[in-house]
Amino acid sequence: MTLPPLSPDAALFLDFDGCLVDIAPRPDAVRVTGALRDRLARLHDRQGGAVALISGRDVADLRGHLPDFPGVVAGSHGSELSLRAGHVQTLHHAEFDAAALHADLRALAAPHPALLVEEKPHGGALHYRAAPELEPEVRRIMQDLAARNPHLMLQPAKMALELRPAGVGKDSALAHLMTLEPFHGRLPVFAGDDTTDEPAMAEAQSRGGMAIKIGEGATAAAHRLPDPAALALWLDRSLT
Numbered sequence: 310m311t312l313p314p315l316s317p318d319a320a321l322f323l324d325f326d327g328c329l330v331d332i333a334p335r336p337d338a339v340r341v342t343g344a345l346r347d348r349l350a351r352l353h354d355r356q357g358g359a360v361a362l363i364s365g366r367d368v369a370d371l372r373g374h375l376p377d378f379p380g381v382v383a384g385s386h387g388s389e390l391s392l393r394a395g396h397v398q399t400l401h402h403a404e405f406d407a408a409a410l411h412a413d414l415r416a417l418a419a420p421h422p423a424l425l426v427e428e429k430p431h432g433g434a435l436h437y438r439a440a441p442e443l444e445p446e447v448r449r450i451m452q453d454l455a456a457r458n459p460h461l462m463l464q465p466a467k468m469a470l471e472l473r474p475a476g477v478g479k480d481s482a483l484a485h486l487m488t489l490e491p492f493h494g495r496l497p498v499f500a501g502d503d504t505t506d507e508p509a510m511a512e513a514q515s516r517g518g519m520a521i522k523i524g525e526g527a528t529a530a531a532h533r534l535p536d537p538a539a540l541a542l543w544l545d546r547s548l549t
């Protein structure tokens with residue numbers, strides 16, 4: 310299906326890794342260009358402020374990569390909401406000891422120095438991109454931790470497994486934002502590349518909006534672009 314131009318009246322929701330930036334060997338190695346920062350600022354103006362990033366990364370991490378982004382950030386797979394820089398609120402109610410989870414994660418990963426532990430305020434990720442053969446071990450570790458933390462759920466990611474709060478997701482973050490100004494009353498457009506994005510894509514489409522899958526793989530999205538460069542081109546064309 311041909312991708313129509315982005316309407317200035319749409320509410321735009323964008324995933325980060327694999328969507329706005331190319332996948333990198335490590336989470337801290339992604340390349341945020343001046344062109345991307347400029348694109349996001351111009352989109353924010355054009356859409357009347359109705360531009361949000363909805364990421365699996367935590368808010369502090371994402372705002373650290375995009376310090377001048379003027380819009381809303383929903384982080385940690387929809388568990389955190391930052392309406393502006395310096396503001397963060399929690400969007401789930403499960404109480405758990407994040408420090409204990411991170412300690413367990415570090416201890417279980419310690420025998421495998423090639424694994425990378427990512428600690429988030431509402432969960433954590435175990436990355437095996439540097440050692441793909443450790444995928445079964447990562448699955449065992451994360452399933453073990455999931456069993457010990459029933460309020461958390463396993464979230465598959467690209468060359469990683471994550472634990473995140475059950476009961477929230479990118480879809481609920483999108484739905485919550487759609488109740489707020491300046492998103493309310495607009496048609497949602499969501500672009501993302503991974504399984505964590507699928508519920509939000511379905512949510513956007515169920516509201517009469519549009520979903521764009523970036524890259525290969527099964528998807529609920531009616532539209533697809535091959536990579537972040539193609540998404541950037543589509544966004545830039547909408548800005549001209």
Ligand SMILES: O=P(O)(O)OC[C@H]1O[C@H](O[C@H]2O[C@H](CO)[C@@H](O)[C@H](O)[C@H]2O)[C@H](O)[C@@H](O)[C@@H]1O
Nearest residue numbers: 325326332333334335336364365366467468469
């Ligand atoms: O929802 P997203 O914004 O797409 O975030 C999903 C996860 O992205 C990050 O991990 C992935 O990207 C890394 C950098 O390209 C890559 O090295 C890693 O293998 C990928 O899994 C991030 O580290 C996670 O916290 C996000 O949940």
